[in-house]
Structure formats: structure tokens, C-alpha cells
Amino acid sequence: xxxxxxxxxxHLQLKTKSKMFCSCPAHDVGASPNTNVCAVCLGNPGTLxxxxxxxxxxxxxxxxxxxxxxxxxxxFDRKNYFYPDLPKAYQISQFDLPIASNGYLExxxxxxxxxxxxxxxxxxxxEEDAAKNVHAEDGKTYVDFNxxxxxxxxxxxxxxxxxxxxxxxxxxxxxxxxxYLGISSADMEKGNMRCDGNISLREIDxxxxxxxxxxxxxxxxxxxxxxxxxxxxxxYEIKRQTKLWEDGTPVxxxxxxxxxxxxxxxxxxxxKEDAADxxxxxxxxxxxxxxxxxxxxxxxxxxxxxxxxxxxxxxxYGLKSPDAAQICDDPALADFTEATFSELQEWLxxxxxxxxxxxxxxxxxxxxxxxxxxxxGGLMMERSIDIRICKISPENFAEFITLIATxxxxxxxxxxVLNAMLDAGSSPTHLMEDLKLGTMEDAxxxxxxxxxxxxGHQEEVLRYQAGEEKLLPFFxxxxxxxxxxxxxxGVTRNMLLVKLKS
Ligand code: ADP
Ligand code: ZN
Ligand code: MG
Numbered sequence: 001x002x003x004x005x006x007x008x009x010x011h012l013q014l015k016t017k018s019k020m021f022c023s024c025p026a027h028d029v030g031a032s033p034n035t036n037v038c039a040v041c042l043g044n045p046g047t048l049x050x051x052x053x054x055x056x057x058x059x060x061x062x063x064x065x066x067x068x069x070x071x072x073x074x075x076f077d078r079k080n081y082f083y084p085d086l087p088k089a090y091q092i093s094q095f096d097l098p099i100a101s102n103g104y105l106e107x108x109x110x111x112x113x114x115x116x117x118x119x120x121x122x123x124x125x126x127e128e129d130a131a132k133n134v135h136a137e138d139g140k141t142y143v144d145f146n147x148x149x150x151x152x153x154x155x156x157x158x159x160x161x162x163x164x165x166x167x168x169x170x171x172x173x174x175x176x177x178x179x180y181l182g183i184s185s186a187d188m189e190k191g192n193m194r195c196d197g198n199i200s201l202r203e204i205d206x207x208x209x210x211x212x213x214x215x216x217x218x219x220x221x222x223x224x225x226x227x228x229x230x231x232x233x234x235x236y237e238i239k240r241q242t243k244l245w246e247d248g249t250p251v252x253x254x255x256x257x258x259x260x261x262x263x264x265x266x267x268x269x270x271x272k273e274d275a276a277d278x279x280x281x282x283x284x285x286x287x288x289x290x291x292x293x294x295x296x297x298x299x300x301x302x303x304x305x306x307x308x309x310x311x312x313x314x315x316x317y318g319l320k321s322p323d324a325a326q327i328c329d330d331p332a333l334a335d336f337t338e339a340t341f342s343e344l345q346e347w348l349x350x351x352x353x354x355x356x357x358x359x360x361x362x363x364x365x366x367x368x369x370x371x372x373x374x375x376x377g378g379l380m381m382e383r384s385i386d387i388r389i390c391k392i393s394p395e396n397f398a399e400f401i402t403l404i405a406t407x408x409x410x411x412x413x414x415x416x417v418l419n420a421m422l423d424a425g426s427s428p429t430h431l432m433e434d435l436k437l438g439t440m441e442d443a444x445x446x447x448x449x450x451x452x453x454x455x456g457h458q459e460e461v462l463r464y465q466a467g468e469e470k471l472l473p474f475f476x477x478x479x480x481x482x483x484x485x486x487x488x489x490g491v492t493r494n495m496l497l498v499k500l501k502s
Contacts, residue, residue: 002201002245004238005215006167007122007159010174011152012184013129013192014058019149020128021049021092026150027192033134033144041128041149043088048285051076051126055151056099058183059126060294062153063100065177065305066121070295074099076126076283084143085131093154095280098125099291106307107173109166117166120158127152153184159198159215164234168227171195176306180331188226195230197221199237201245217251221266223258233259236266309334317341318361323369333372333387336394340368343398367401375415379422391425392418400428412485413437437486443495446479446487450495453478464500472496 019026022040040047063070077095103121131148135141155174161167175193178186186193200218203211219237224230237257244250257266304312306328313324313334328334344364348355376397380390392400400418403409409417409432420431431437453475454461464471472493479492 001204001206002242003162003204004164004234005159005200005202005218006161006164006234007198007218008155008157008161008167008170009196009198010155010157010171011129011194012062012155012178012186014055014151014153015182015184016052016054016058016151018052020052020055020126020151022149024149028146031146033142033146036146037148041087042145043086049092049283051286051289052151055126056289056291057294057298058151058181059099059124059153060291061181061183061298061302062155062178063103063124064295064299064302065181066100066103066105066124066155068100068103068121068124070291071097071099071101072290072292073097073288074291075288076286077280078283079127080279081277083130084141085133085148087131087145087148091128091130092283092286093127094125097288098123099289100124105170105173105177107166107170109163109169112163112165114162114166117160117162117170119160119166119170122156122158124153124155127154159200159218164231164238167197167234168231171227171230173306176329180303180306180309182303188224188229191225195224197224197230197234197237199234199241200251201238201241217254219251219254219266220256221259222256222269223260225261229259229261232261232264233266236264240266313337317368318365319369320365323365323373326373327369330387336387336397337368337372339394340372340398340401343395344368344401347398347402363405364401367404371401371404371414371418372397375418376422379419383422390422392421393425396421396425396427403428403432407488408432409437410485410488412480416485436484443491446483446491447495449479449482449487450492450499453482454496454499461500472500475500 013027016026018024019041022038024036024038024041025031026036028036040049060070074094074097076092078090079093079095080090082089100121101123103124104118105121106116106118108116129147129150129152131143131145133141134144157170161170171188171193175186175188178184178193184192188195198218198220200216202214202216205211219241221233221237224233236259241251256269258269259266310321310324310328313319313328314321317324317337319327327337341364345357348357348360348364376390376392380386400409400414400421403417404411404414409428413432416435416437417428417431420435421428424431457475457478460471460474464475475496476489476492479487479496480489
């Protein structure tokens with residue numbers, strides 16, 4: 001049997017104010033071409049590169065997040081190649097002494113054979129981005145040097161993936177980590193997260209033992225601009241290479257191919273240079289780095305990472321795993337949820353009786369995730385807003401949840417109140433009163449409504465009493481309508497059952 005062997009190389013643009021080796025602004029996408037440039041990033045002779053401290057900090061944070069060893073001795077090197085987007089004719093990168101090495105990242109792959117996979121991280125190093133070639137309509141190619149010199153971290157994984165799905169899940173987790181650390185916006189569509197996929201096949205027997213070579217020549221796939229592209233391109237490569245293998249002509253030399261998403265195929269590209277062609281040598285203008293102290297300093301202030309936060313949301317708030325994952329996908333939503341739960345805990349401890357959090361947790365978690373993800377999520381989607389600009393504060397949302405939890409608001413009325421909260425940003429209790437949406441607590445009034453409804457539908461009452469019990473929801477519906485949704489459906493149902501018997 002043939003199984004895929006996949007390793008990834010990922011570039012992330014680091015979200016620093018200035019470029020990697022000069023003070024030009026980085027990430028100024030709105031700027032006119034070739035305005036954010038200086039003698040250093042244009043590679044004028046005699047200029048001196050000065051490493052960006054923030055980029056080094058960001059890179060080290062990523063190294064720590066990926067469980068890497070942070071280098072006590074790291075240096076920059078010149079990687080020589082001749083191309084219009086590289087004005088110095090070399091890129092300042094790192095060759096044999098990267099800032100971080102020998103790490104790993106565990107990811108959970110839903111509905112897969114290998115549920116949790118541990119992917120080895122070979123290394124992570126810092127470098128500068130090349131300029132951008134713009135292929136214009138006049139058939140000419142122009143170069144915009146604004147991007148040239150933007151700080152990048154390159155992360156290289158071990159060839160530990162065995163399916164395209166695993167690579168997708170890994171990249172999504174890496175994106176979350178970068179965002180949690182605040183070091184990169186890590187958006188593949190915008191090109192600030194880029195990924196090359198290396199793939200080969202390996203033959204194994206029924207017991208999983210490798211037959212023949214452990215590693216075969218690989219294909220490096222480039223030009224994938226979304227998670228989906230990565231998954232599709234690697235799936236295509238598996239099919240292509242399997243066919244070659246079956247035809248008796250397996251891949252014998254490593255090559256580079258580009259993903260063509262429109263055609264859904266990979267196409268041959270210029271063959272890749274190997275390290276010798278790049279004539280790497282140490283960058284003489286930048287002293288080596290010892291990152292030991294920095295790593296110790298950063299280790300103490302590292303934010304909680306997505307995996308830890310998800311686990312804590314399950315443990316501390318009783319959320320279901322998929323809900324915790326969905327919430328923690330967006331740090332702002334996770335913050336909102338956390339603040340909501342803290343309000344709820346406070347509210348619970350102020351209630352009379354011995355309501356304790358552990359006992360109430362499952363109920364609260366269900367209410368919060370349901371109302372937050374499906375209901376509020378849906379309403380925000382309709383309005384094209386997200387939690388960052390949502391007018392509802394965690395305090396008000398928590399108060400809303402308590403109204404539902406204590407049956408002061410039912411589901412139908414709750415949705416109306418939530419809608420009003422989104423528009424007005426005010427307290428649910430006030431809105432509920434303004435809109436007269438509170439659950440009808442006066443049993444006398446409800447009884448009158450029930451009587452009225454039954455009187456008005458004598459025929460149906462007789463049918464019900466003759467055994468047509470499926471009419472009950474019909475009566476409940478009428479009462480809800482009469483009360484503009486403020487009746488408690490459970491109480492209504494019970495009252496109807498009693499009255500219909502007599
Ligand atoms: P290169 O010679 O292209 O620089 P490297 O050994 O530096 O190759 O590895 C680059 C990437 O390719 C890494 O992510 C690594 O995991 C992956 N890789 C290496 N060998 C293989 C292979 N035989 N099949 C699939 N991926 C591989
Ligand atoms: Zn510059
Ligand atoms: Mg290499």
C-alpha cells in the first residue's frame with residue numbers, strides 16, 4: 001500500500017511596524033508603489049542592515065509556541081540568487097543556525113484515523129520578504145519594492161503528515177497561534193501566510209512496515225493561496241504520483257510544481273536550486289544573536305495558546321468541545337465568552353439558596369453556547385457585524401442569560417430582546433419591559449387567555465376531547481399568539497391539559 005509523506009514550509013509575515021532591517025513602514029498595503037523604500041531595503045551599496053528587535057521577539061515567541069529549542073547562538077546568512085525582486089541579489093535569511101529548532105505541534109484531526117497527530121518542527125528562522133512583481137496589462141512586469149524587506153518567519157516541518165487533511169488542520173492551528181500571539185495576521189488569501197507542500201509516497205505492508213526506501217524523491221508544490229488550495233493540491237499530487245507508481249514509472253527526481261486552482265492540477269515549474277546554488281555565507285554586517293535571555297523573558301509572558309484555552313473552556317465552563325473550539329477560534333469571541341461566564345458566576349453566587357457553580361455549569365454552558373453561537377451569531381451575521389463591534393456587552397449578555405435561565409424570558413421573546421439589544425445596546429431587563437416581552441407571570445391573566453382561546457375554538461375542543469390529542473400544540477400556539485409570545489409554553493401546556501380534561 002502507498003501512503004503519502006508530507007512536509008510543509010510556511011512563511012508568515014510578522015506584524016511589525018517597520019521592516020526587517022530598516023525603518024521603512026511594513027504592511028502599508030495602501031501605499032503607492034515604491035514609496036516605502038530606503039537605501040537599505042533597495043540594497044544600495046554601503047548601507048548597513050539593523051535587525052528589527054520586535055521581529056526577533058515575535059519569532060522567538062513562535063518558536064516557544066512550537067515547543068522549539070531557542071538558539072543560544074543564532075546568526076543571519078546571505079542567500080544568493082539573482083532575480084528582479086531582490087535588489088541586493090541576496091536575501092538575508094538564516095542557514096545553519098536558525099532562531100528555533102527541534103519542536104513539535106500536536107493537532108487534533110476530526111473524523112480521522114490518526115485523531116491526534118504530533119508534527120515535528122524542524123526549524124523556524126527569520127528572513128526578509130522579497131519585493132513584489134506586478135505583471136501589468138501592458139505585458140510588462142513592474143517591481144514594487146514596498147514589500148521588499150518585510151519581516152518573515154519561515155517554519156519548516158518534518159515530513160510527518162500522512163494526509164492532506166492533517167496539513168489543513170495543522171495550518172489552521174498555526175494560524176490561530178500566530179493570531180493569539182499577535183505576531184501575524186496569518187491570512188493565506190492576503191499572502192501574509194504562505195505555504196509550500198512537499199510530498200512523496202512511501203510503500204508499506206499490511207503491518208505498516210516500510211517496504212523499500214523510507215523517503216522517496218519529493219515534489220514541492222507552490223502557489224497555494226488558501227487552506228483549500230493546499231488540501232486540493234496535495235490530493236491531486238497523491239493521485240498523480242500513485243498513477244506514476246502504478247505505471248511502473250515512480251518519481252525519481254525531486255521537482256517543483258505549481259498549483260493551478262482553475263484547472264485543478266499541478267504543473268511543472270523551474271527546478272529548484274539546492275543549497276549549494278545559493279552559496280550561503282554568514283552575513284558579515286549583523287552580529288550573531290544569543291536568544292537565551294530573551295526566551296526566558298518571553299516564556300513568562302507568553303499568552304495562553306488556543307489549545308490550552310479550548311481545554312480550559314471545556315473544563316472551567318463546561319462547554320462542549322466543538323463549541324469551545326468554535327468560540328476560541330476568535331480571540332475576541334473567547335474574551336467575550338469568558339467575561340460572560342465570570343458575570344454569570346458572580347450572579348449565581350449572589351442568588352439565594354445553595355446554587356453552586358459546578359452544579360449549574362452544564363445548564364449555563366448549554367444556554368451560553370446556544371444563545372451565543374447560533375442565535376447571536378446568526379443575528380450578527382445578518383447584520384454583517386462581529387463581536388468586536390457588537391453593541392451587547394458581556395454584562396448585558398450575561399443578564400440576558402439569567403433571564404432565560406430563570407424563565408423570565410422564553411425562547412421566542414428572548415430572540416426579540418436579543419435583537420433589540422443588538423440595536424440599542426441597552427440592558428435586557430429594560431428592553432423586556434419596554435417591549436412587554438417578559439414571561440407572563442400572572443397565572444390569572446394566562447388562565448383568562450386560555451379560556452378565551454378554548455371558547456373561540458369549540459369545534460377543535462370537541463375533536464380533542466374525542467381523542468385527537470395532536471391538537472394540543474395548536475392550542476398552545478394560539479395562546480402564544482394571543483400573548484405575543486410572552487406566555488411560558490410549559491405553563492400554558494399544563495394549563496391547557498387541565499382545562500381540556502374537564
Ligand atoms: P530541500 O532539499 O528541498 O531543502 P528539506 O530536506 O530541507 O528539502 O525539506 C524541505 C521540506 O520537505 C520539509 O518540510 C521536509 O519535511 C519535507 N520533505 C523532505 N523530504 C521529504 C520527502 N521525501 N517527502 C515529503 N516531504 C519531504
Ligand atoms: Zn527601507
Ligand atoms: Mg531545505
